Amino acid sequence: MTESMEQYIRSLVEKSVQGVLADGTINSSRRKLVIGNWKMNMSIEESALLFEGLRGEEQACDVAVCPPFPLLYPVKVMLAQFQDSIALGAQNMHWAEKGAHTGEVSAAMLKELDCRYVILGHSERRQAGETDEEVNLKVKQALAAGIQPVLCVGETKDEREQGRSGEVVVSQLHAGLDGVEDVSSAVVAYEPVWAIGTGLAATPEQAQDVHRTIRETLANQYGxxxxxxxxxxxxxxxxxxxxxxxxxMDDIDGALVGGASLNAVDFKGVIDGFTRG
Structure with missing residues (x-):
């Protein structure tokens, strides 16, 4: 076989694989997922009002909320009463199973409350000093406990302006998943640091470019x-x-929502958008 023929066949194979990924043939089984990250917001009363506002809504995509730690149990009770279709998640956890770690919570504690998800490596945690190594330990501990880690990655404004978005995101992805052999229970959230709480947002095309890079990176490592x-x-x-x-967008499967998850009208609007998409 001539070199030109080999190149031609290789080109056809690559286009075929890219086409399958783009047209949704492989990813058609992925349900949309919208997770509300309440951060350090909401009271018991405000939580009840939110769920009352969402009562009776049929979601065609998966939905979860991640309250502050003191609200986890009250929200668990409310979800059973108002919205059993919404899953519970947490905003962080420690990497150790137990021990002298004042102010921390373990994966087992979250599991006991039926937390399905836990947000790990959020930029606000990283800015507070959390390292890639700590994020990686937490990811592995969450997976071992049967909780789906939502691994956050994202670049700062300076890194984006330097053209390093892909480099930073891939580095954080590799570090967060180091030693993880099975990613079937993992979730990855791309959160550009410059767009968190600023009112700015990446354009759909900018977000899709980074999401495609994440998907390709995962494909190279896990198939x-x-x-x-x-x-x-x-x-x-x-x-x-x-x-x-x-x-x-082809590779955007949902959203990790901050401020818009704090009231029923906005949260429902986001959910509806991803349901329709």
């Missing part, structure tokens, strides 16, 4: 089939008016 099953979320000033435009 295309495994990578196609990992939900990739976008976070960073997600609102009802930009949810649909993000949802229609």
């Amino acid at each position: 295309a089939s495994a990578a196609s099953g990992v939900p990739l979320l976008y976070g960073g000033s997600v609102k009802p008016d930009n949810a649909l435009s993000l949802a229609v």
Whole structure:
């Protein structure tokens, strides 16, 4: 076989694989996922009002909320009463099983409360001093406990302006998943630091470019089939008016929502956007 023929066949194979990933043939089994990160907000009363506002809504995508630690049990009770279709998640956890770690909570404690998800490596935690190594230990501990880690990655404004977005995100992804052999229960959230709480948001095309890089990185490490099953979320000033435009992108499977998850109207608007997308 001539070299030109080999190149031609290789080109056809690459286009075929890219086409499958793009047209949704492989990723058609991925349900959209919207997770509300309440951060250090909400009271018991405000939580009840939120769920009352969402009562009776049928979600065609998966939905979860991640309250502050003191609200985990009250919200668990409320979800059973108001919205049993919404899952519970946590905003952080420690990497150790137990021990002298004042102010921390373990994966087992979260599991006992039926937490399905836990946000790990959020930029606000990283800015407070959390390292890639600590994030990696937490990811592995969450997986061992049967909790789905939502691994957050994202670049700062300076890193983006330097053209290093892909480099930073891939580095954080590799570090967070170091030693993880099975990613079938993992979730990855791309949150550009410059868009968190600023009112700024990546355009759908900018977000899709980074999500495609994440998907390709996972495919290189775990294979295309495994990578196609990992939900990739976008976070960073997600609102009802930009949810649909993000949802229609090939590799954006949902959102990690901050401020818009604190009231029923906005949260429902985001959920509706990803349901339609």
